[in-house]
Amino acid sequence: MPANEQHGIPSVWTRPRARREQPALSREQIVAEAVRLLDAEGIDALSMRKLGTRLGAGATSLYRHVANKDELIELVVDEVYGELAEPDVARSAHWRDVTARRAHGLRAMLLKHPWIASLLGEVGVAHLGPNLMRLSDRMIATFEAAGFALSESDHAVRTVFAYVTGMTTSEAAWLTMLARSGQTEQEWVERLWPAAEQAAQAYPRLRKGYADQRGKDPRATRDENFAYGLDLILDGLEARLGQAGPAAG
Amino acid sequence: MPANEQHGIPSVWTRPRARREQPALSREQIVAEAVRLLDAEGIDALSMRKLGTRLGAGATSLYRHVANKDELIELVVDEVYGELAEPDVARSAHWRDVTARRAHGLRAMLLKHPWIASLLGEVGVAHLGPNLMRLSDRMIATFEAAGFALSESDHAVRTVFAYVTGMTTSEAAWLTMLARSGQTEQEWVERLWPAAEQAAQAYPRLRKGYADQRGKDPRATRDENFAYGLDLILDGLEARLGQAGPAAG
DNA sequence: CGCGCCAGCGTATGGTGTACGCTGAAGCGA
DNA sequence: TCGCTTCAGCGTACACCATACGCTGGCGCG
Incomplete structure (x- = not known):
């Protein structure tokens, strides 16, 4: 040359x-x-x-x-938090609706990127990531506007967050395993059935629970599940609101 | 030779x-x-x-x-679930107390082994591990005895579990980072202060939240935090119990 | 006594994160 | 216009990883 x-x-x-x-x-x-x-x-x-x-x-x-892979991961996690859209206030500005829609949005986002299940445990609350901070601020604002004190709003946000991430992490891990196996949710449940029944032998309650679920659409069951706990938390919050400050919205 | x-x-x-x-x-x-x-x-x-x-x-x-490292991890996760002791029924057999004590026990266990934060996202609900199954069964039993229907008991268990793991995963990740850095919680907070204040600049609510927390013992704050959300959920459950079946002790 | 089984080992393969020092282009002051 | 500094991107190298595969030698059973 x-x-x-x-x-x-x-x-x-x-x-x-x-x-x-x-x-x-x-x-x-x-x-x-x-x-x-x-x-x-x-x-x-x-x-x-x-x-x-x-x-x-x-x-x-x-x-x-x-700087290194860990830093990349922090960035990636905050990046996906950035995908979350603000709930449409026109539809309803009631704190409860807004919070519920945010929770469902967060869950949808986490299930769309199921790999973050594996990352949340390493990053915790994605320290100081701008997108997560913005989201926290918005959620606190919603609670404050509804009449919660700042400190209680903070607690409320953390509780909702913990619930959504906890429940959804588990869902995401399940979906990831399914994806790896290349089977549908339904197929897997059927295939796992004997093993599950065997494992639950000593626990009639669990066995009955499995059996009751058998025919149902697993996805719908998961949705319902999530909604139940979320409602529970929102009920709890509503009760606190009633007993303390002057309720708004 | x-x-x-x-x-x-x-x-x-x-x-x-x-x-x-x-x-x-x-x-x-x-x-x-x-x-x-x-x-x-x-x-x-x-x-x-x-x-x-x-x-x-x-x-x-x-x-x-x-079989492989993943299987080892499943075993390890279930192993630590096995450390959980049954709550002392003599102290109180009220479903609410029992559940609260179980939740606190679970949190304590997770914080004692903070590395599981990183593993929960890969294992999900530790599929069919015997220790976890036993725990689930016991928790469902507690709710059923209190008067919840089986399906609702299942929902309740999942909700409590999701909340505890979600909240505690985040704590554990934080503690792990601290351990890696070799600093105490207090030191870290002080050192991070300017950065945090900077990052929260655009969000006065967050800034005020940080400021309010500044003097307090971080550990106590975390405890309080956890207790708040747990109470919320238990309140929610108590309300459902009142409105549906005949409540039991 | 002899034989088959199988726990544990050594070795090898193809991956990983990342430290380090080089190259050559871009930008900037003279 | 020249010449120097700066710095993005690269190639190479290192230490470590999970794990497949085939061997070996001791134990238990016939």
């Missing part, structure tokens, strides 16, 4: 191949691609090498924009 | 070193040691090599007793 420049030959080969045409690499781009990768292939597929390749870059190039 | 046997020299060296004096390896032993390792060094330190070494065995020997 001669140094073509010295010969002055004007050709594609001599020109120093204009800088990467795609505007290089940016933190936003990396995070967005990571989310796509996670959605497509799940948590185990997220490696710096694979992510780099997808971005047309080497693995270690990513480290210019992200 | 000559093959001593050929010379018939009777010595410690010729004798084929009596089988491993420790009774070899068993699934129970492996799981127990894994829990110790996790408690001592955290989730990142759990590798088959390290675990094998601690047991005086090679890494791959473990695979005789455990």
